[in-house]
Amino acid sequence: MTWDLFDSDAPLPLAPGAWLRRGRVLAEAADILAVVASVTAQAPFRRMETPGGFTMSAAMTSCGRVGWLTDRSGYRYGPRDPLSDRPWPPLPPFLSTLAGTLAAESGYPGFQPDSCLINRYEPGARMALHQDKDERDLSAPIVSLSFGLSARFLFGGARRGDPTQKIPLHHGDVVVWGGPSRLFFHGIGTVPKGHHPALGAARLNLTFRKAL
């Protein structure tokens, strides 16, 4: 027999169409974080307001042709950073190519993201259970990269009331969501206090999306 069933590098199925790759981008982490720093120098992290008037606990920014926005008028993608009124920084080719490779490795060939949402969680921040449905083409997957402090990913089902799996996400982990799981409810539990050598007291999550 072969050892393939025990290959720790192989994608782990989380749900139909959803795959976890533990540590898949550890080797690339320093390069990715350097590129992220150049993006956030142009479009800084900010905590946005929800349509209901709450300030999100995670700070966000974007790069790409559009960025994800929330304010009192709703959730949407827009071509400009409202803080500067300039276009979002371009999606660095290194990142879009990497996201395409990661999607292909989980069975989604041809993924060409046009937006990357960058979330920054300090200890105490969380993200409530939600669906990602502001993208025009829901047949494209979402590729997620986690860095820094670990957090509990909450992963439900197609309905808000479905039971949730709690999956720890660590520095360098990659998750690819597509197919039936693309509209599953998900969130992030409160990030515990801590320090990570690469990022200090913070967790970063990058999600690559085809929004247009």
Ligand code: MD3
């Ligand atoms: C499952 N971000 O930005 S990434 C988000 O870690 C978001 O910051 C979380 O949820 C974070 O919208 C989780 C994992 C993720 C992203 C998109 C999904 C899981 C998903 C779309 C469908 C199903």
Ligand code: FE
């Ligand atoms: Fe989400």
